[in-house]
Amino acid sequence: MRMGILGAGLIGRLTALQLSAEHQVTLFDADDERATQSAAYLAAAMLAPIAESVETSHTLMQMGQRSQQLWPQLLEQLDEPVFFQQAGSLILAFEQDSGNLQDFARHLKGVEGDDFMRIDAMRLAELEPELAAQSKPFKHLLYLPNEGQLDNRQLLKALEITLKARGVVWLAQTPAEVRGQQIRANNQLHDFDRIIDCRGLGAKTQIPSPSRLRGVRGEVLRLYAPEVTLNRPVRLMHPRYPIYIAPKQNHHFVVGATQIESEDSREPTVRSALELLSACFSVHKGFAEAEILQIASGLRPALSDNEPKIWVNDKVIQINGLFRHGYLLAPVMVEQCVALVNGHANDIPHYPDLIESL
Ligand SMILES: Cc1cc2nc3c(=O)[nH]c(=O)nc-3n(C[C@H](O)[C@H](O)[C@H](O)COP(=O)(O)OP(=O)(O)OC[C@H]3O[C@@H](n4cnc5c(N)ncnc54)[C@H](O)[C@@H]3O)c2cc1C
Known part of the structure; x- marks a missing residue:
């Protein structure tokens, strides 16, 4: 045909x-x-x-x-x-935001033990040694072993x-x-x-x-951070700016994303860039020396x-x-x-x- x-x-x-x-x-x-x-x-x-x-x-x-x-x-x-990975993902929260992580865990629809599990700092050190070595350690963690990315x-x-x-x-x-x-x-x-x-x-x-159909605005960063090695995507539960860091090959990272009910397709704002950058720096200090390859915005098609x-x-x-x-x-x-x-x-x-x- x-x-x-x-x-x-x-x-x-x-x-x-x-x-x-x-x-x-x-x-x-x-x-x-x-x-x-x-x-x-x-x-x-x-x-x-x-x-x-x-x-x-x-x-x-x-x-x-x-x-x-x-x-x-x-x-x-x-x-x-094409780079494709199924090494799971991690959800992190700082001490003061542990309530956000508990709330997130309560709303997960998967089966605890299979689809997600609460892990401790020792398991984090096996999965992501660089995160475990950060000066402000993460104590509240979820591991979702079946998640992927490409x-x-x-x-x-x-x-x-x-x-x-x-x-x-x-x-x-x-x-x-x-x-x-x-x-x-x-x-x-x-x-x-x-x-x-x-x-x-x-x-x-x-x-x-x-x-x-409407557009939902999202802003993302692409970074090259030779001083950072992460083995899987990481999400930070944060009351003001929840973010994810998705590590691609060769120390390239996608950091995102804002979600704003707007069809404004202008370039990213300073506020969004600051939120994304400060959140990823708070997760791993190695991002301080990262090169910012791109800051971009786009619209997600949503019903x-x-x-x-x-x-x-x-x-x-x-x-x-x-x-x-x-x-x-x-x-x-x-x-x-x-x-x-x-x-x-x-x-x-x-x-x-x-x-x-x-
Ligand atoms: C910041 C951001 C982060 C995202 N992160 C993720 C993620 O981590 N995981 C995930 O699953 N999804 C993610 N998404 C969502 C995902 O990108 C979209 O859901 C997906 O791209 C939608 O696919 P689509 O083919 O419908 O539309 P698109 O990928 O937008 O493709 C539409 C195509 O139609 C073409 N087009 C438009 N008008 C016309 C026309 N009149 N004639 C001919 N061609 C036309 C455009 O040029 C375009 O090539 C993200 C999106 C954004 C914006």
Whole structure:
């Protein structure tokens, strides 16, 4: 079949990858191939179904856990390696903020002992020796052994290379929209057997009512810190600025992220930069000499319940509302979409309210 995909961000590229095995795929994207304007480019790409479960539904946590299993199979299909890790994550709090950590632990939806465990300073020294050696030691800790992360920019690049090698037609810098059961781009209407709309916030005006898509602002830092070695993502529970530090390869770190109910897409503010920097310095003094590679802001595409949705209207499938869980959920969202296209939705897990037929 001829497949037309709008949006070559996270969901568009992965959907193209899965569909290109059997179908002829054309990708339309408003941006160039680096997708620097997408949420996908900015993200920390942590895969944290349990940590995120504090604010998500049980269903979303289960989708995240299935995605964890599916990621390695997706990455195996790529022509370039992508950093992917499943070494767990740590949640820390300073003495005065221990109440925040206890509250967080109370709201985790996983199973204590399997999905999360309280650990002491001795276990911290095994997992993260540099954190255990900090002058202000952490006494209140949670370890979430199954959480993961990947390098999002490596992933986007590897997908670009693989998709082009597979003959996917990639129309970069080509804004497109859905018109009825066709795609409108370059002042022309294009016909396809199926159309998949993965434009994230770019699809805001075409979301089926009564749903409403909004942008949720996030600011992140990228640091190069040769004096810091962390083996897994770390979250700091803090009453004013909870942050995470996600260590990528070669002492590169993503520190984030603010979450502000605003569609303001201006550059990051001094306040946010100070909060992120001071929080990461409070976790590890080695960040003092880190190079700031990037401070950037972006918008997460979110629906009113902050959970994702797939709408099916005859030939057109729309996937949106990935909010702060795009990497966490992408494999499952793509699996559902491909099953709809290929007609084997009964062979994979069903998630209530995920798919809506119009
Ligand atoms: C600061 C920040 C941190 C994050 N951290 C994480 C994290 O740790 N873990 C996690 O799971 N998720 C995280 N996310 C969320 C994740 O990045 C998003 O959920 C995900 O990128 C959404 O994927 P998408 O494909 O729907 O949209 P996007 O990735 O934004 O892609 C949309 C694409 O559509 C294109 N487009 C837009 N309009 C048009 C048009 N008219 N025509 C053609 N193309 C168009 C854009 O150019 C873009 O390439 C984070 C997001 C942010 C902003």
